[in-house]
Amino acid sequence: MKSLVSLVSGLIFALGLSLSGMIRPEKVRAFLAFGRPEWDVSLAFVMVSAIIVYAICYALVKQKKRTLTGTAFSEPAAKSVDRRLVIGMVIFGIGWGLIGLCPGPAFVRIAWMDAPLASFLVMMLIGFEIEKRIVP
Amino acid sequence: MTFTREIAGGILIGVGSALPLLFHARIKGISGLASSMLRPFTEVGREGALFIAGLVLGGFVWKYFGLTHPDLYLTQNTSVTTWALAGLLVGFGTRLGGGCTSGHGICGIGRFSKRSFVATLIFMASAVATVLVGAALS
Numbered sequence: 001m002k003s004l005v006s007l008v009s010g011l012i013f014a015l016g017l018s019l020s021g022m023i024r025p026e027k028v029r030a031f032l033a034f035g036r037p038e039w040d041v042s043l044a045f046v047m048v049s050a051i052i053v054y055a056i057c058y059a060l061v062k063q064k065k066r067t068l069t070g071t072a073f074s075e076p077a078a079k080s081v082d083r084r085l086v087i088g089m090v091i092f093g094i095g096w097g098l099i100g101l102c103p104g105p106a107f108v109r110i111a112w113m114d115a116p117l118a119s120f121l122v123m124m125l126i127g128f129e130i131e132k133r134i135v136p
Numbered sequence: 137m138t139f140t141r142e143i144a145g146g147i148l149i150g151v152g153s154a155l156p157l158l159f160h161a162r163i164k165g166i167s168g169l170a171s172s173m174l175r176p177f178t179e180v181g182r183e184g185a186l187f188i189a190g191l192v193l194g195g196f197v198w199k200y201f202g203l204t205h206p207d208l209y210l211t212q213n214t215s216v217t218t219w220a221l222a223g224l225l226v227g228f229g230t231r232l233g234g235g236c237t238s239g240h241g242i243c244g245i246g247r248f249s250k251r252s253f254v255a256t257l258i259f260m261a262s263a264v265a266t267v268l269v270g271a272a273l274s
Contacts (some may be wrong), residue, residue: 005159006183010190011197013152013166013238018198020145032260032267045139046146047241053150054246057158062247073161075247079234081254088233089240089255093262095225097270098218102237103226104166107188111195116216120223127227128171135232 001069014108020046023108025100032097084135153242156183163247165239166191167230233259 021027021043030040061073096102101109101120109117156162162183164172172184230236233255235244240259244252 002160002183003186005155006186007190007193009152009155010187010192011152011194012148012155012190013187014191014194015198016145016148016150016152017191018145018194018203019148020142022145022149023195029267032263033271034264034268036268036271042139042142045142046149047237049143049146050150050153050242051246053147054154054157054242055248057150057154058243058247061157061161067161068158069160071159071161076163078249079251081251085233085251085255086258088229088231089258090262091225091229092233092236093229093259093264094266095222095227095229096237096259097263097266098222098225099214101222101226102166103170103230104191104236104238106223106226107166107170107191108195108198110192111199116214116219119216119220120226123220123223124227125170125174127224127229128167128174128231130224131228131231132171 013104016046016050017105017108022046023105025105028100028102028105029097032100149238150242150246153238153246156187157243163243165235165237165241165243167227167236168234168239171227171231229259 017023027040028043030038031043033039061067062075065073067073099120103124106117106121106124110121153165156164162180164184166188169184169187172178172180173188175181176185226236230239233240235241235252235255237259240249240252240255245256
């Protein structure tokens with residue numbers, strides 16, 4: 001069941017990324033080009049509608065303290081803003097802005113694989129591992 | 137401009153993010169799932185691997201039905217080196233900061249986490265700055 005839910009969730013997520021245009025690096029970079037003539041606000045609507053759907057589902061689970069299948073749910077403890085968060089997000093933002101790809105769309109674009117994408121994906125996985133090994 | 141595709145796509149992204157929470161209380165974004173995939177013999181690793189398999193499958197489904205946007209194949213004037221560097225920064229940064237566009241931007245903000253709200257502001261500002269500096273230099 002867990003496996004099926006994970007697979008189907010990924011599939012639905014990918015169709016959402018594809019439909020919304022998030023898998024197009026040029027569109028993402030146009031969204032990020034704030035204040036420039038090519039600025040394209042449309043991806044803000046993707047984020048807002050995704051957040052609203054998630055917030056409704058989260059409120060439901062939080063209120064019932066149970067998932068739909070009866071698993072107990074308790075709210076994760078709030079973590080504070082620390083230096084790791086700030087540095088990590090600055091670094092992520094630079095990587096995202098350079099090409100216009102964040103992790104989800106990078107995986108979806110495997111269907112249109114080419115050498116640049118392959119190098120992005122391999123280095124992203126290496127980045128995960130470097131962080132895991134060098135950061136205490 | 138009605139933004140129908142963007143809103144419909146966003147709803148699907150929200151559903152895809154929320155299903156693991158609704159069914160087995162899992163709160164994780166893509167970078168978290170993808171990095172746990174590198175430990176496939178743990179329970180969370182298997183979940184991550186299957187979610188990512190679903191993502192990849194979704195791309196092929198989209199491609200198979202020919203639902204591509206005309207500029208999907210546009211190759212930018214960016215070298216493979218830049219793609220590689222971007223991948224490394226995305227991988228390292230998302231793990232150091234504990235989330236990406238989905239983990240902080242959707243799941244985190246969706247549960248009103250102050251930390252994720254700050255994270256989203258920072259990575260958005262950093263990405264905007266990167267694009268603007270790049271545009272100014274070219």
